């Protein structure tokens with residue numbers, strides 16, 4: 001049987017990754033962080049000496065992009081070839097350039113195919129897939145589709161707390177710039193028809209996880 005797909009979209013700092021991961025763990029589902037793949041491709045392009053502003057060169061990198069994700073629920077590490085890039089792809093430098101790579105249509109087509117192959121191969125009963133265009137483009141037919149939002153103020157504060165060694169204002173500015181750039185490519189701020197919005201502004205982490213699980217249970 002095909003695994004149940006739980007599609008989760010939302011802006012940067014909405015808590016999508018950590019919430020989706022916790023939901024997957026609790027239900028014994030697989031987990032796919034699609035943003036990590038765009039980040040890993042940005043890392044790979046730079047490691048290959050490519051100017052990430054040049055779409056043709058980025059497209060040229062796709063063939064050699066050997067993206068591998070760990071299936072261990074404790075880690076979900078990300079590798080490009082034999083290199084563990086799990087922490088490198090979270091660096092502010094990569095956050096600063098990833099949108100340039102993600103806006104290239106050929107890049108999106110290539111990665112969407114990869115995501116669908118990973119979803120189809122999931123051995124567990126379900127998979128939580130999170131990103132910006134999962135509910136609308138990658139898996140519009142998923143039986144569970146959630147838009148995870150939070151006020152801009154709360155999203156900035158959460159991300160600043162995560163990157164404690166970077167000045168909060170710099171983090172907030174980068175997050176706003178990234179949302180602006182990404183919004184030109186996909187709309188992840190408004191829920192498409194049939195997509196359930198979970199607003200985590202007033203919820204703590206566990207409450208947000210419980211709210212998403214309630215949506216999943218409610219749809220079964």
Ligand code: C5P
Pocket residue numbers: 012034035036038039098099100102130131132133134178182
């Ligand atoms: O989710 P995260 O913030 O790690 O995503 C990193 C970047 O990857 C986003 O800023 C966006 O440019 C791109 N992305 C995307 N489509 C997705 C997921 C991420 O374009 N489904």
